[in-house]
Amino acid sequence: MTRTRDRSKRLQGVPAGLFWLAGPVLAGLVVASLLTGVADLDLDGRFSGEAVELLLVSRLPRTLAALLSGASLAVAGTIMQMLARNRFVEPTTAGTAECAALGLLLVTLLLPSSSLFIKMIVASASALAGTALFVTLIRRLPPTQPLMIPLTGIVFGSVVGSVVMFIAYETDLLQYAGVWMTGEFSGVVKGRYELLWGSGAALVIAYVFADRFTIAGMGKDVSVSLGLNYRQVLWIGLLIVSQITAFTVITVGMLPFVGLVVPNIVRRTMGDNTRQVLPLVALTGGALVLASDVIGRLIRYPYEIPAATIFGVAGTAIFLWLLFSRQAQRG
Amino acid sequence: MIEIDNVSFRHGVAPVLQDVTLLLPKGGLTALVGPNGAGKSTLFSLMARLLKLQSGEIRFDGMDVATTTSMELARKIAILRQDTHVTARLTVRDLIGFGRFPHHRGRPGPDDEEMIEKGLELFELSGLSERYIDELSGGQRQRALVAMAYVQDTDYLLLDEPLNNLDMHFARTLMKQLRYLADRYGKTIVVVLHDINYAAAYADRIVALKDGRLSAQGTPEEIMTADCLGALFDMEIVIETVRGRRIALHHAG
Ligand SMILES: Nc1ncnc2c1ncn2[C@@H]1O[C@H](COP(=O)(O)OP(=O)(O)O)[C@@H](O)[C@H]1O
Ligand SMILES: [Mg+2]
Numbered sequence: 001m002t003r004t005r006d007r008s009k010r011l012q013g014v015p016a017g018l019f020w021l022a023g024p025v026l027a028g029l030v031v032a033s034l035l036t037g038v039a040d041l042d043l044d045g046r047f048s049g050e051a052v053e054l055l056l057v058s059r060l061p062r063t064l065a066a067l068l069s070g071a072s073l074a075v076a077g078t079i080m081q082m083l084a085r086n087r088f089v090e091p092t093t094a095g096t097a098e099c100a101a102l103g104l105l106l107v108t109l110l111l112p113s114s115s116l117f118i119k120m121i122v123a124s125a126s127a128l129a130g131t132a133l134f135v136t137l138i139r140r141l142p143p144t145q146p147l148m149i150p151l152t153g154i155v156f157g158s159v160v161g162s163v164v165m166f167i168a169y170e171t172d173l174l175q176y177a178g179v180w181m182t183g184e185f186s187g188v189v190k191g192r193y194e195l196l197w198g199s200g201a202a203l204v205i206a207y208v209f210a211d212r213f214t215i216a217g218m219g220k221d222v223s224v225s226l227g228l229n230y231r232q233v234l235w236i237g238l239l240i241v242s243q244i245t246a247f248t249v250i251t252v253g254m255l256p257f258v259g260l261v262v263p264n265i266v267r268r269t270m271g272d273n274t275r276q277v278l279p280l281v282a283l284t285g286g287a288l289v290l291a292s293d294v295i296g297r298l299i300r301y302p303y304e305i306p307a308a309t310i311f312g313v314a315g316t317a318i319f320l321w322l323l324f325s326r327q328a329q330r331g
Numbered sequence: 332m333i334e335i336d337n338v339s340f341r342h343g344v345a346p347v348l349q350d351v352t353l354l355l356p357k358g359g360l361t362a363l364v365g366p367n368g369a370g371k372s373t374l375f376s377l378m379a380r381l382l383k384l385q386s387g388e389i390r391f392d393g394m395d396v397a398t399t400t401s402m403e404l405a406r407k408i409a410i411l412r413q414d415t416h417v418t419a420r421l422t423v424r425d426l427i428g429f430g431r432f433p434h435h436r437g438r439p440g441p442d443d444e445e446m447i448e449k450g451l452e453l454f455e456l457s458g459l460s461e462r463y464i465d466e467l468s469g470g471q472r473q474r475a476l477v478a479m480a481y482v483q484d485t486d487y488l489l490l491d492e493p494l495n496n497l498d499m500h501f502a503r504t505l506m507k508q509l510r511y512l513a514d515r516y517g518k519t520i521v522v523v524l525h526d527i528n529y530a531a532a533y534a535d536r537i538v539a540l541k542d543g544r545l546s547a548q549g550t551p552e553e554i555m556t557a558d559c560l561g562a563l564f565d566m567e568i569v570i571e572t573v574r575g576r577r578i579a580l581h582h583a584g
Contacts, residue, residue, distance in 0.1 A: 085418050211437045215429055217419040221381050221412055226483070227405030227433040271463060272420040 029290045033063040057190045065193040066293045067286035069248045072199035074285025076244040077259020082217035083237045088150035090259030091245040097254040098160035099130025100246045101180045124246035183253035184306030199247045202240045210275035255308045261315040338387030347373045348543045360513045361521045362530035365540035371523045379410035405433035409483035413491040423475045424460040430479040450478040469496035488520045506533040
């Protein structure tokens with residue numbers, strides 16, 4: 001018996017082939033990213049020692065940082081959307097990123113000489129606490145009002161964000177706070193982004209738990225009926241999300257909406273089976289953030305626009321288009 | 332065997348179940364009937380450990396639901412809740428496949444694939460297998476959820492109002508499939524039904540719940556009397572015998 005699982009039959013709007021172009025597109029972006037910058041990479045002749053050094057110390061780390069942060073934030077969004085059973089939550093619509101920044105600010109203030117490792121621990125612990133608080137808050141919301149959840153999260157995030165800004169203002173750390181909340185990659189050099197490999201590790205763990213996240217996304221009762229330890233899966237998910245968020249905030253700064261836009265683009269054509277979509281979500285997230293970074297480097301050359309800004313504009317436009325084109329289809 | 336021993340339950344202060352004691356033998360099809368709010372769904376949730384017992388005990392083949400691990404119970408009991416609402420965008424095949432999770436825990440093998448195929452066929456879903464569940468009619472989705480409980484391949488199957496949303500054709504087909512599962516594989520199936528005539532036609536025994544108490548239990552012949560049903564639903568019900576079957580005329584009176 002042969003069974004074809006031709007998923008392309010079910011596609012709506014976006015041709016499936018587009019996704020499988022992701023590989024070549026990604027390769028193209030990586031090359032573009034390696035070649036784009038103020039310092040000239042002289043490729044006329046052979047690679048000079050200087051050019052190789054520039055590549056290894058600056059361009060390659062920068063490219064990897066964009067890929068890792070994009071991929072992991074997109075996956076964090078996917079997990080959050082599954083666990084909250086709501087398509088509009090992601091680290092910046094649930095207060096996760098703001099809470100990470102708050103933790104980072106407090107540890108910078110109170111223990112200024114602490115190591116990066118300690119800072120990372122504090123930031124992810126506070127991201128975890130904030131997200132857990134958010135999850136408790138939204139339990140009380142009516143499930144019939146899906147937009148209430150991200151709205152609550154945004155309000156919660158804004159309150160925490162304001163506290164961060166206030167403390168930062170009072171203590172002359174405003175500059176830091178700005179850097180944490182606006183992701184950009186111009187400062188990335190070798191030795192200053194490696195924490196992001198922690199996000200890479202979190203991606204692997206997320207993949208291991210993929211089926212459990214999908215089941216949790218079917219609700220507590222279905223989870224329990226299938227023998228799942230629902231609370232445990234919830235905590236593992238929150239832990240992964242807060243780790244990824246904290247790593248990103250510390251190294252390159254937050255990239256809002258990556259976790260919102262990417263999973264929603266992918267799920268439209270590929271559905272919600274986490275194990276199946278996770279690789280594509282990661283790939284798309286990495287590619288879109290890298291593209292934003294490259295565009296940000298080119299648009300006002302030789303000045304740079306933060307990748308978070310470029311992504312914010314382009315991603316929001318894509319998302320709105322998706323939202324409205326679907327409504328047009330249904331209606 | 333299902334042993335329900337002195338189970339009482341309150342939602343807040345309101346008593347929902349009061350001293351329910353019930354023994355259901357292994358094998359066969361039991362219909363659980365009773366008016367809205369009688370506590371049927373609550374009893375099911377307690378049986379399937381979705382709600383924590385407040386007092387009393389429930390055992391399946393001697394396994395206490397309060398002390399047995401959830402994973403072990405997942406291979407013993409499958410439940411379809413009345414208001415299951417799956418928001419995840421999954422294909423019918425993937426949804427049904429998750430019913431196998433207690434057996435493979437994330438690494439499906441050929442057995443699991445085979446069982447999924449069987450589930451798709453049994454509930455006439457083969458043609459819909461690659462469709463997303465949010466693109467199905469209510470009845471089709473209901474069948475997919477029943478199939479998901481079926482592939483969990485447990486000795487005990489609890490279905491809360493599975494005929495919801497089903498047309499006459501599929502309602503009858505589903506009842507026949509359940510009958511077949513009980514007869515052929517010796518499954519123990521408990522179904523909450525609203526149409527007493529379905530209960531009488533397909534069940535081996537009927538259990539009636541009213542105001543949180545067990546009000547009657549017996550064979551369809553014993554329950555299908557004007558007195559018994561009249562008292563259960565607080566209305567006058569005429570019983571007629573048509574082609575050797577007792578039929579409750581409850582819809583017009
Ligand atoms: N979550 C809940 N909170 C409070 N009361 C509830 C809850 N669920 C059910 N009830 C009440 O418990 C009683 C039994 O409900 P249920 O078990 O759903 O009855 P049935 O399934 O027989 O219609 C009803 O009076 C209902 O209002
Ligand atoms: Mg009910």
